[in-house]
Amino acid sequence: MKHESAQCVFCAIISGEAPASVVYRDDRCMAFMNLRPLHPGEFMVIPLEHIDHFTDMPDDLAAHIMVVGQRLGRRMMQVYAPKRVGYVVHGFGVPHAHLNVVPLRDSGDIMSAKHIVHTDTGFRIAHDAVPLRSRADLDADAARLRGG
Numbered sequence: 001m002k003h004e005s006a007q008c009v010f011c012a013i014i015s016g017e018a019p020a021s022v023v024y025r026d027d028r029c030m031a032f033m034n035l036r037p038l039h040p041g042e043f044m045v046i047p048l049e050h051i052d053h054f055t056d057m058p059d060d061l062a063a064h065i066m067v068v069g070q071r072l073g074r075r076m077m078q079v080y081a082p083k084r085v086g087y088v089v090h091g092f093g094v095p096h097a098h099l100n101v102v103p104l105r106d107s108g109d110i111m112s113a114k115h116i117v118h119t120d121t122g123f124r125i126a127h128d129a130v131p132l133r134s135r136a137d138l139d140a141d142a143a144r145l146r147g148g
């Protein structure tokens with residue numbers, strides 16, 4: 001392994017020092033079950049090399065992880081029959097890039113606290129709780145991402 005972090009729990013899983021319920025492993029990545037799944041069947045795919053941000057991975061490695069997630073996601077559809085298979089990357093939990101592959105029963109399974117609308121009796125989840133961005137702002141965002 002090129003880079004390994006002594007404090008990283010995912011690196012400990014890769015080296016076999018920490019337990020994991022492994023789904024898949026090859027020479028570049030491995031997949032194992034999430035300890036706190038939203039629904040049974042949720043797993044993650046990680047590079048064997050310790051890279052913090054998903055966006056810092058070489059193109060071919062990132063693509064490989066996405067393809068492995070997709071292949072295992074097809075199996076997830078067969079076995080768990082969720083309505084959708086979602087792919088989430090955030091990295092707030094462990095600073096070692098990971099693609100969460102999530103069986104989705106409804107849109108609330110992948111949401112932000114910004115989608116919570118408080119009501120008299122509690123709360124509800126509403127995707128339209130997030131305000132629409134103006135077309136001018138969206139065009140400006142697109143231009144910034146294009147590098148224009």
Ligand SMILES: [Zn+2]
Pocket residue numbers: 004005008009010011012049050051095096
């Ligand atoms: Zn690591």
